Amino acid sequence: MNALETNGLSKEYTGNWGKRTKVSALNGLTIQVEHGQIYGFLGPNGAGKSTTIKLLLGLIAPTAGTGSLFGISIHDKRARERVGFLPEDPSFCAYLRADEFLDLCGKVLHMDREQRKKRIAETLQMVGLPDKATTRISQFSRGMLQRIGLAQALMNKPDLVVLDEPLNGLDPYGRKELKALLQVQKSQGKTVFFSSHILSDVQEMCDQVGILNRGQLVECGKLKEMLPVRNVRLKVSTMDMDTVNRLEPLVASMTREHHHWIIQLEGASRTDEVCAILRGHAQQSIEITRTTETLEEFFFRRIEENNLERGITRPEPIMAMAEA
Amino acid sequence: MNSRISFSSIVFLLAALAASIILSSKLAKARAVDCVTVAQGQSPMDGGLGKFISHINWMRLIQLRGTVDTMGGDKAAGLLAKKYNEITDHDPMFAAAYEEGALDLGWQNPQESLNLLDKAMRVSKLNDWKIPFMAGFIAKTRLKDPARAIAYVEESIKHPDCPGYVQRYLINLKSEVANGDPMVTLNLWTEYYEAGRAPKDSIEPRMGRGVLRPRIAMRTNTLAEADRHMALTRISQLSSKIIADAQAAQATEKEPGRKKELQDKIDNVGKIVNQVYGGIHICSKCFRPFSAGDNFCVFDGTKLQPYGTCPKDGTVTRDAYCQKCGTKVN
């Protein structure tokens, strides 16, 4: 059983007052997130990331498709018992103190008084706000709000933590702490599902990613398997002329550096063939270094490809600005 | 999406709606008995603050009345009528507004004044005799319409706390409609007097120092002392006038039929007077009451059969026995 699963999940928004215009926010999303994974959910603005999260938490109703959390339908409120959620740009109950707000969340999570008291102290410590328990939320900065939001999401020691843009508003220290916190969650066997725009952080933390573009899932899978190898670098100590001649049509370059030969391949497709030639002639040790595409490169490439496939020619405004 | 609407919530909604329809109907019925209902007109959109708003308008009206005199008559009356209507729209029970409004408007625009009072009379719980009385007064004095005034004053006297002068005002109005006919007027006064009297079987003997005086026993009358006195005086004056006129006419009348007619009239008045003064000693000629010990009528000098005098020493007394000599008094 997966921690999170969707099958053909779709959402269409209709205009106000029964206008016939319909906007498809999510179109047939099918994903599975295994236990103990950190799943990064990526996509440009308006791709449907937040819509997906809201669908999973039963905050909005799907137009089609199904979803489940720990095998329980997303329509059932019991599905949310083992979930912690941090919304995007929260402001929360400004009139409450931090501990009162966490206490409220604890009550809604049906925790008893002792449990709540203990957990409030723990979560505040966890998010770096141990001395702000009695401070009114109205006095919190944006980063502190994000932290208190995270604290409430972790109140019930959830098995699935769903975070919508958790890195927004956090300073570099905060981001580092959050990443460490999510790693701790993972190490405890918890599942983390989060959306983010900060691709480097996603690449650093995630086991799995899903890329969403205009409501459609473009890519989904384990990060290690997903990113294509850009080039392969082989380092060998000696090479005779025959080997050089045989390798020349297969490689991109061969250079002599001190006492070694550095062979560069474009892509990974000819790696095995080149290695076989080298081993056949020299029986020497070969040091292989593979360079993959960055997540950012992969992301932009796949989004553009997807736009082309779907006939979306108009560039995203931000891209147009960059091109200009 | 629709799966979020449970069947039980729909059932609950329908059950609650049915209960609210039944309750609202019951409540409306109960309100019709105990609360203010206005026969005509739409309730203003005042959000239930009508009573408060009417008071604010009342204060504004008091301010306005200070300046309204500088306006022209019709304009001022129109403005005042509008303000009084606003006040009474918001609080249909504002009796003072109707009354003061009627007086304010009565002089310049009597019709508006009557409209305001008509509106007051449509309010179920406004049991105020003054309102129809004022309407009658305005109809009589300003519109010179006594017939319309009678209809209003008749409404007024239906109220149990209506004072006697309203009834007497009604007699005057009716008399006026009858062109002051003394016989009609006498009948009206007699009716007024009789209406206040207890039935015949409840005759209460008057007591004098603990001794029964059956001779002067009379029926009790619920009219106030002053009202009773006024009624008796009017009956006495009118009957005297009618008899005097009839007797004068009889003296000059040659035609026997007409003479008989006049005699019948005198007899009728005599019956009325006997009915009114039953148990009281009255002059046989002018039908006015006389006091104990009187030998002659103080109105026409007629020789009377005296009563209440001691046959032994002539002491005048209203008791059964003379207080001086103990002789039984006639």
Place this chain on the structure above:
Amino acid sequence: MNDMMTICKTTYTRVIRTRSLYVLLAAVLMLVGVTHLYADLTGGRQAQLMYDTGGGVLTLVGLFSALMVTFDIARDLREKVAMTLLSKPLGRSQYLLGKFCGIVWIMTVNLFILSAGVMLVLHLEEGTWRADFIKLAISTWGAMVMTTALGVMFASFLGELSAALLTLFVFVAGHATAGLYYGTRAFKVLGGMLPGFCLVNFKTELGNNLGISWDLIALAVAYALVYSAVLLSMATIFFNRRDIA
């Protein structure tokens, strides 16, 4: 039930921490008190004015409290408090009923304070205790419970401003529909389906010293509570269909 009470308590806390509420209460009590000085302006009817002002401010403060619910729900949605709470195992109906109960609670406290204050001021003015003001306060409470439910109903599918304005409009219009209840059967049924604020308003009668029985007050409050149940069940149906985005 516990979830509902939690939301109710939080809503109460939110309102009780609003300073403007205390200023409002003090101001309206002062307003009632100063009517003592209005003898000349009212032509000697200042005691009547005081009673009516008392009744009026009960309605206004009650209305202010009731309308708060429309802003409170909208604010929760805007600030993502609702989203945060509803992402937990909290039913939408419990959330909405909790909001309703919280506002009714604060409104009850407000009306109690005001009624006691007005009765005291009336006692000082007239030298006697106007016990019928309690009837007026209770009937106003009934009307305000209904108004709060109406506010919750509109807030369940509309934005804050439109919900507040519509609540206010229906509150005012509901006082002018008395004719419906004395019309034909169809009109009576229609009247039963609409919020009959005119049925629970006894200000004119009590202000004019017409004896209104406790039975009638009890019937009016029962109607207000039953109609509130109608509005709240509609609200939960709408809110359950609503996207919390």
